[in-house]
Amino acid sequence: MMLHIPAYVEALTREMRSVGGRSGQKVRVHTLFFGGGTPSLLPPKSVERILTTAREVFAVQPEAEITLEANPGTVSREGLAALRAAGVNRLSMGMQSAHAEDLQLLQRGHTAEDVRQAVRWAREAGFENLSLDLIFGLPRLSLERWKITLEEALALDVEHLSLYSLIVEEGTPLARWVETGKVEAPDEDSAAEQYEWAMERLEAAGYVHYEISNWARRRAQGGHWGSLHNLQYWRNQPYYGFGAGAHGSLNGLRLVNAAEMAEYITRCAAGESQAYPRGPATVEVLEIDRETEIEETLMVGLRLTDEGVGRQAFWARFGEALEDRYPRQIEQLTREGLVELTDDRLRLTRRGRLLGNRVFSAFLGGD
Amino acid sequence: MEHIRNFCIIAHVDHGKSTLADRLLQLTGTISERDMMNQVLDSMDLEREKGVTIKASAVRMVYTAQDGLDYELNLIDTPGHVDFNYEVSRALAACEGALLIVDATQGIEAQTLANLYLALESDLVIVPVINKIDLPSARPDEVAQELENLMGYPAEEIVRISAKEGINVAQVLELVVNKVPPPKGNASEPLRALIFDSHYDSYKGVIAYVRVNEGEIRSGDSVKLMVTGAVVKPVEIGVFSPGMRPVDALRAGDVGYVATGLKTVAECRVGDTFTNPQRPAAAALPGYRKAKPMVFAGIYPTEGEDYPDLRDALDKLQLNDASLVFEPETSQALNFGFRCGFLGLFHMEIIQERLEREYDLDIVVTAPSVEYEVIMTDGEVLRVDSPAQLPDESLISEIREPWMALQIFSPTDYFGTIMDLISKRRGVFVSQEHPAPNRVQLNFEIPLSELIVDFFDALKSRSRGYASMDYQFLEYRPGNLVKLEVLVGGEAVDALAAIVHKENAYHKGQALVSKLKELIPRQLFDVAIQASSGGRIISRANVKAVRKDVLAKCYGGDITRKKKLLEKQKRGKRRMKMVGSVEIPQDAFMAVLRLEEE
Numbered sequence: 001m002m003l004h005i006p007a008y009v010e011a012l013t014r015e016m017r018s019v020g021g022r023s024g025q026k027v028r029v030h031t032l033f034f035g036g037g038t039p040s041l042l043p044p045k046s047v048e049r050i051l052t053t054a055r056e057v058f059a060v061q062p063e064a065e066i067t068l069e070a071n072p073g074t075v076s077r078e079g080l081a082a083l084r085a086a087g088v089n090r091l092s093m094g095m096q097s098a099h100a101e102d103l104q105l106l107q108r109g110h111t112a113e114d115v116r117q118a119v120r121w122a123r124e125a126g127f128e129n130l131s132l133d134l135i136f137g138l139p140r141l142s143l144e145r146w147k148i149t150l151e152e153a154l155a156l157d158v159e160h161l162s163l164y165s166l167i168v169e170e171g172t173p174l175a176r177w178v179e180t181g182k183v184e185a186p187d188e189d190s191a192a193e194q195y196e197w198a199m200e201r202l203e204a205a206g207y208v209h210y211e212i213s214n215w216a217r218r219r220a221q222g223g224h225w226g227s228l229h230n231l232q233y234w235r236n237q238p239y240y241g242f243g244a245g246a247h248g249s250l251n252g253l254r255l256v257n258a259a260e261m262a263e264y265i266t267r268c269a270a271g272e273s274q275a276y277p278r279g280p281a282t283v284e285v286l287e288i289d290r291e292t293e294i295e296e297t298l299m300v301g302l303r304l305t306d307e308g309v310g311r312q313a314f315w316a317r318f319g320e321a322l323e324d325r326y327p328r329q330i331e332q333l334t335r336e337g338l339v340e341l342t343d344d345r346l347r348l349t350r351r352g353r354l355l356g357n358r359v360f361s362a363f364l365g366g367d
Numbered sequence: 368m369e370h371i372r373n374f375c376i377i378a379h380v381d382h383g384k385s386t387l388a389d390r391l392l393q394l395t396g397t398i399s400e401r402d403m404m405n406q407v408l409d410s411m412d413l414e415r416e417k418g419v420t421i422k423a424s425a426v427r428m429v430y431t432a433q434d435g436l437d438y439e440l441n442l443i444d445t446p447g448h449v450d451f452n453y454e455v456s457r458a459l460a461a462c463e464g465a466l467l468i469v470d471a472t473q474g475i476e477a478q479t480l481a482n483l484y485l486a487l488e489s490d491l492v493i494v495p496v497i498n499k500i501d502l503p504s505a506r507p508d509e510v511a512q513e514l515e516n517l518m519g520y521p522a523e524e525i526v527r528i529s530a531k532e533g534i535n536v537a538q539v540l541e542l543v544v545n546k547v548p549p550p551k552g553n554a555s556e557p558l559r560a561l562i563f564d565s566h567y568d569s570y571k572g573v574i575a576y577v578r579v580n581e582g583e584i585r586s587g588d589s590v591k592l593m594v595t596g597a598v599v600k601p602v603e604i605g606v607f608s609p610g611m612r613p614v615d616a617l618r619a620g621d622v623g624y625v626a627t628g629l630k631t632v633a634e635c636r637v638g639d640t641f642t643n644p645q646r647p648a649a650a651a652l653p654g655y656r657k658a659k660p661m662v663f664a665g666i667y668p669t670e671g672e673d674y675p676d677l678r679d680a681l682d683k684l685q686l687n688d689a690s691l692v693f694e695p696e697t698s699q700a701l702n703f704g705f706r707c708g709f710l711g712l713f714h715m716e717i718i719q720e721r722l723e724r725e726y727d728l729d730i731v732v733t734a735p736s737v738e739y740e741v742i743m744t745d746g747e748v749l750r751v752d753s754p755a756q757l758p759d760e761s762l763i764s765e766i767r768e769p770w771m772a773l774q775i776f777s778p779t780d781y782f783g784t785i786m787d788l789i790s791k792r793r794g795v796f797v798s799q800e801h802p803a804p805n806r807v808q809l810n811f812e813i814p815l816s817e818l819i820v821d822f823f824d825a826l827k828s829r830s831r832g833y834a835s836m837d838y839q840f841l842e843y844r845p846g847n848l849v850k851l852e853v854l855v856g857g858e859a860v861d862a863l864a865a866i867v868h869k870e871n872a873y874h875k876g877q878a879l880v881s882k883l884k885e886l887i888p889r890q891l892f893d894v895a896i897q898a899s900s901g902g903r904i905i906s907r908a909n910v911k912a913v914r915k916d917v918l919a920k921c922y923g924g925d926i927t928r929k930k931k932l933l934e935k936q937k938r939g940k941r942r943m944k945m946v947g948s949v950e951i952p953q954d955a956f957m958a959v960l961r962l963e964e965e
Contacts, residue, residue: 165919192914213919233923247924254927286927296926299933303921336891355891356917361937364930
């Protein structure tokens with residue numbers, strides 16, 4: 001893996017140049033996000049090189065949000081300082097739990113102390129925008145133990161928290177343990193209870209619940225510290241995806257890059273150009289027609305628990321009123337207490353936040 | 368006529384009847400090696416798969432015997448299952464002899480006996496044959512002794528073969544020639560030909576399989592059906608050899624077919640008699656009976672839009688199956704479908720599978736019911752085959768249900784567990800016989816309603832597959848029966864209603880409620896499931912409202928995949944049936960069938 005890094009970074013910068021070079025004028029970029037896998041394994045020098053390339057190819061805005069996902073066990077004081085110096089201004093760290101047993105279950109190499117230290121070092125390095133990921137609904141996780149995790153995270157005083165309900169993904173060791181009965185299957189009712197408690201606790205602590213699994217502190221100058229990059233996804237706005245297995249979405253297309261590292265590097269090296277916005281490593285292209293775009297806008301937009309899907313914005317984007325397109329669905333979901341249609345938006349109710357799938361699927365695939 | 372032999376093969380399922388038939392066809396050159404398709408007689412895929420014969424056929428073979436003469440051997444195939452007893456009896460009536468095939472490892476079984484008794488009733492000469500002697504576990508001497516004890520046929524004279532390996536099969540043909548008597552009957556008398564089977568052919572209409580008892584049918588003659596009175600001009604007459612081959616005449620003693628041009632087999636029923644309208648016989652051949660459905664169930668399309676396709680499919684199946692009856696039915700839970708009547712549970716399974724496989728339909732089949740006789744307080748008698756239609760209890764003076772004579776044939780080891788099963792199913796012991804060492808035949812009387820739900824499987828599992836059974840209708844008897852209703856979300860679900868014995872109502876209600884609690888997914892609100900009988904709630908459970916159902920993560924790269932996930936979830940929901948505002952999955956309607964025995 002380490003051996004690949006220089007070649008990979010080379011390929012990545014080629015890909016960015018190839019795509020960016022064909023975009024006509026320099027595209028304005030408000031956010032950059034290093035994510036997927038463990039980007040904190042990337043030497044800060046490489047991060048710097050990638051950012052430099054991005055700035056050459058795109059019109060990266062001076063106030064742009066530049067996030068890097070970091071595993072608390074893989075960072076150092078110097079490394080964080082170097083990242084900050086390179087221009088990264090937001091860190092998203094996988095804390096997951098305050099309990100050693102949970103971390104073991106999740107096969108995370110770090111400790112609770114690693115997290116405290118990483119946050120301290122990040123502040124020292126000048127990061128003003130930190131996010132922690134936590135997981136609830138774990139097997140054997142009682143409400144009491146979940147409270148300890150969340151309180152620990154709150155004590156670290158970060159700008160942003162992501163609280164994910166455990167998903168037992170097929171093919172993972174956890175899935176095998178659950179299957180063989182070594183580990184109890186997670187219980188959705190306990191998860192619901194933990195989530196509900198977190199909603200109240202975080203509200204009391206001054207966090208805005210802006211997406212189903214995401215909370216952000218209010219900013220002194222108004223607004224909140226919500227991830228601008230992820231908001232781009234949830235508002236169904238365009239983005240580029242660079243790197244092995246990366247996804248992009250723009251000009252009515254969803255693009256997927258080759259996922260295999262070797263194939264990705266070979267493709268970028270060959271530099272074969274496909275029509276913009278495809279890049280040299282694009283292996284899958286999905287056309288997004290109007291219907292699909294509407295469905296997806298609702299599916300992701302309704303995840304935004306505060307702003308929801310704006311009626312004005314919907315009208316402006318699709319030329320028809322939200323409530324005219326889905327009168328029956330909105331009426332039923334309102335009756336079930338899952339959504340509310342206000343003067344300016346459609347959004348989940350408090351109850352709907354726990355039953356989002358019922359809401360999202362109501363807008364999919366016709367009736 | 369001296370050189371004609373009409374015979375059939377009777378056997379328990381899997382004892383090798385079809386394999387033997389194949390060998391006989393090969394040996395007589397009726398079918399060439401090249402054309403040999405395994406088990407020619409079973410022409411439906413389903414039969415081949417289930418290893419049973421559903422429709423009988425009749426094949427003419429020409430055999431040069433050791434005496435140097437040519438014989439015309441008509442092999443009449445018989446259905447191998449208890450639901451088709453009447454068809455078996457008609458096929459037997461068309462023969463003078465029967466080969467009784469017994470598996471050298473399994474020995475005598477219930478259907479062997481049932482068919483044997485039927486054959487004896489028809490005055491057939493029985494030639495026992497022990498098959499599968501090639502198997503390592505074969506015990507031909509013991510089985511021969513069992514047969515001698517049973518029918519007095521000297522054990523040492525019983526031919527022992529392996530149809531699969533072709534061992535001693537030629538001897539079977541000699542036995543047919545020597546033991547089975549030639550047909551009697553005078554070709555100059557007025558025509559009487561027994562219809563012992565039929566199938567529908569899209570070009571020639573209903574093909575009636577006939578055995579001419581007296582007189583003759585000449586090509587071009589009209590024939591009259593003596594029961595229905597209908598006169599038809601056949602499209603052609605002929606014999607199966609094994610494909611349809613037209614002939615000029617079928618005479619007394621012959622077996623062949625009459626292509627009637629009729630549109631449904633119901634117009635030309637098995638057991639009816641053909642005569643000549645110009646010179647009619649005085650009376651029809653005896654034994655005609657209209658096959659009467661005994662088991663009823665609702666069949667509904669999963670998707671409402673498939674209703675017309677389901678109707679067409681049932682129409683087509685009925686062309687070939689006069690014992691299948693159906694009429695439209697509406698259910699509040701399942702919408703539009705059909706109430707169907709079957710000869711038995713096995714017949715029902717076959718129809719269900721054919722609808723699914725041959726017609727590619729997604730269907731829901733409700734729990735089977737028998738037909739009850741309901742005596743009202745005003746003396747009126749209603750026949751009710753759907754529990755939901757049972758009138759209010761206060762208007763009923765008595766409910767009668769069909770009872771069956773049941774024979775179970777088993778190694779003696781399982782005596783205890785079989786008696787236990789019978790007593791759980793309200794059965795009554797009548798008598799026992801020991802037709803063979805270590806084997807017992809138990810005779811019971813039992814309500815049909817207890818037989819149609821999972822009885823055969825329970826018997827098989829209790830006896831490790833060794834016990835076999837056969838049953839016949841006995842009579843209607845009054846029973847202490849009550850309607851068991853299931854309410855979901857406070858609404859009675861018609862498709863889940865059942866008629867049960869009062870003593871079992873509480874227990875069955877409880878079992879049903881707990882099964883449904885497993886099957887009904889959590890909804891947005893609490894769902895009460897209740898069983899009620901005689902206006903009282905006898906069991907209840909609560910499916911708690913779902914609290915959480917949401918994808919934790921959805922970021923850029925996930926959107927397409929997550930959307931597919933949600934679409935799949937939605938499709939699953941769409942397949943559910945709405946009762947009031949509660950979504951009920953289809954398999955819940957079969958829940959009553961799977962209430963485990965405790």
